[in-house]
Amino acid sequence: xxxxxxxxxxxxxxxxxxxxxxxxxxxxxxxxxxxxxxxxxxxxxxxxxxxxxxxxxxxxxxxxxxxxxxxxxxxxxxxxxxxxxxxxxxxxxxxxxxxxxxxxxxxxxxxxxxxxxxxxxxxx
Amino acid sequence: xxxxxxxxxxxxxxxxxxxxxxxxxxxxxxxxxxxxxxxxxxxxxxxxxxxxxxxxxxxxxxxxxxxxxxxxxxxxxxxxxxxxxxxxxxxxxxxxxxxxxxxxxxx
Numbered sequence: 005x006x007x008x009x010x011x012x013x014x015x016x017x018x019x020x021x022x023x024x025x026x027x028x029x030x031x032x033x034x035x036x037x038x039x040x041x042x043x044x045x046x047x048x049x050x051x052x053x054x055x056x057x058x059x060x061x062x063x064x065x066x067x068x069x070x071x072x073x074x075x076x077x078x079x080x081x082x083x084x085x086x087x088x089x090x091x092x093x094x095x096x097x098x099x100x101x102x103x104x105x106x107x108x109x110x111x112x113x114x115x116x117x118x119x120x121x122x123x124x125x126x127x128x
Numbered sequence: 129x130x131x132x133x134x135x136x137x138x139x140x141x142x143x144x145x146x147x148x149x150x151x152x153x154x155x156x157x158x159x160x161x162x163x164x165x166x167x168x169x170x171x172x173x174x175x176x177x178x179x180x181x182x183x184x185x186x187x188x189x190x191x192x193x194x195x196x197x198x199x200x201x202x203x204x205x206x207x208x209x210x211x212x213x214x215x216x217x218x219x220x221x222x223x224x225x226x227x228x229x230x231x232x233x234x235x
Contacts, residue, residue, distance in 0.1 A: 051224040113219030118171035
């Protein structure tokens with residue numbers, strides 16, 4: 005069974021930092037793109053960042069570029085999101101999502117498995 | 129950035145109804161469009177990708193169509209478990225973007 009378990013969320017002051025982690029199991033982690041997607045409760049979905057299978061290629065939403073860094077450790081089946089210079093608008097539930105290998109293709113931006121999310125609140 | 133606009137934003141329908149949700153892209157995205165279903169308190173679930181390909185395990189009452197800038201998600205006969213919020217998403221280019229969502233409720 006595929007499992008993605010996020011951790012590291014919490015309450016942080018504006019300007020502070022947090023590091024989110026996602027522990028993956030039940031699949032060959034090194035075969036898939038991985039992403040972070042966030043959602044303000046009751047609102048829509050916002051893609052944050054993704055990383056390729058080897059960790060050598062990363063992409064970010066404009067809203068987090070220069071502040072957030074995505075990384076992975078394939079030896080530990082783990083995905084990370086380092087979040088610096090946090091702002092109130094970063095408050096959301098952060099989901100770890102697996103890039104789908106569907107129909108013979110592995111997609112960077114198609115999400116077939118999601119973790120349960122970790123909440124991040126940025127407030128003084 | 130590519131904007132996705134879903135219509136309607138809210139839809140009230142009955143069990144057994146046929147419903148269609150539209151997603152319009154601000155520029156052409158070929159067939160790089162997916163649809164997700166999200167129920168309250170749950171994570172999104174991938175329904176359709178490549179505009180019209182049904183994800184494994186998704187009931188055949190769900191179907192998708194379109195290419196370029198206009199896409200539709202159709203549910204042929206609504207079941208009680210289908211009442212949820214639906215999102216379209218484009219993966220044609222970065223940044224990856226989602227539509228604002230369509231909330232489907234029981235009439």
